[in-house]
Amino acid sequence: MLITEMKAKETLVSLTDGKKVFIINCEGCKEVHFPGKEAKEFQKELSEAGSVTGIITTDYICNPDNMKLRLSKHMAEIEAADAVLVFSCGVGVQTISAYLEDKPVYAACDTYPLPGFQGVTPLEYECDQCGECWLNLTGGICPITACSKSLVNGQCGGAKNGMCEVDNTMECGWERIHRRLAQIGRLDALKSPVRVRNFATDDEVSK
Amino acid sequence: MKITELFERGEFVVSAEVGPPKGCHVEQLLEEAKTYLSGVHAVNVTDNQSSVMRLGSLAMCKALKDEGLNPIFQLACRDRNRIALESDLLSAAMFGIDNVLCLTGDHTKLGDHPQAKPVFDLDSVSLLHTVAKLEEGEDLGGNKLVGEPPKFAKGAVVSPCSDSVDAQLAKMERKVAAGAEYFQTQAVFEPEKFIKFMEKAKQFGKPVQVGIIIPKSAGMVRFMNNNVAGIHVPDEMIEELKKDPEKTKAGVTGVEIAARIIKECKPYCQGVHIMALGWESKVPALLEAAGI
Structure with missing residues (x-):
């Protein structure tokens, strides 16, 4: 199982402040705990402030064909938004971010692991369930799974012709992140404070 | 002595690099360092370079210091978690080693222990941040250090001829923000690319030492072209090495090429780092050939 926990409200406000957003809720896998109540409350506040161009609640957005079909009826609302805010596990956010390549796509949740069945994902994008989702700082491309060293502060010196030093059939994850941040006009995300990973996902230790 | 003091004095800072042996005897290396490197300002000691297990960087730094050389302690994040990195920094400070070069490190898969677990608990940027925190008397866990905190000259690396130069510049900016005080570069064989890079890098206001490898033979540079990130040796240079009447065994052509690169880059940087x-x-x- 896994838990998707809504990020701190201040974090979400900092991402959406003054922007029009389109919201996607994914309640796909039964094995995933979804922060239904908190999500609804926050979305209500955003709607009342007039910042929402549309909200959909769907399932299995990690399946690209399904996701495209679900989003197809809402493209005008998505077009009207400055950013897309996704309430799902890390796989869902990555799938949408790859599809809406000119739009900032933000993760509203952190994903934590629990023992047991992991839900149904097509494995095209990986989520390590690290509990501190980085996708908002990296243009929706996961630095934990797309970088062989899981680096969170940028590219190492090991990329050769844009390919990873460990696997020359894999494009450097940070090369992709850099390109995408440029594409969505978010290169400023690279100027954020030093990032230090927190491996203590256990609540008692991390808080 | 902190290498940053030399930059502040406006010196063109020269450093060279040594790799500790795969074994526990360092007499030969010390002898070579004393003979050939006594004229440089500082000597880098690599930290299990290319993920190949060797004698430790810290121990070698101490041995060089005892012989009167000025060591730069290279510290990579591949083999140690944050506790071990911080502990080694305190150990270095105890020995009076006050130059540190913070690196992420090559992946374990590239070295001679591909089965090893790659650590990367921190990376070059968060390691620089950690050094800066220790200097303020606090560790990364937020705990106070006992007594006077350590003080290092904090160095970092950058790859100016990388084909991802914008991503490299963005990372360089993060390193500066995290506390990097000087930079050493990956080996440069294309001075025009380096000069272009420096035009953009000078905005960060930190001294940069151009990285130099003496090309040993056409075979060696072709190997680097195919396997080493951030290095491209142009065809004309390979031809030049091929034409060497002594087949570069004496290293004459290699030294000439390296000296030429240094001369071309010198007006644009603050030092040279020789690997x-x-x-x-x-x-x-x-x-001597480069006029330094």
């Missing part, structure tokens, strides 16, 4: 890769004996001739 001799076993050719430490050529360093004095190279510096």
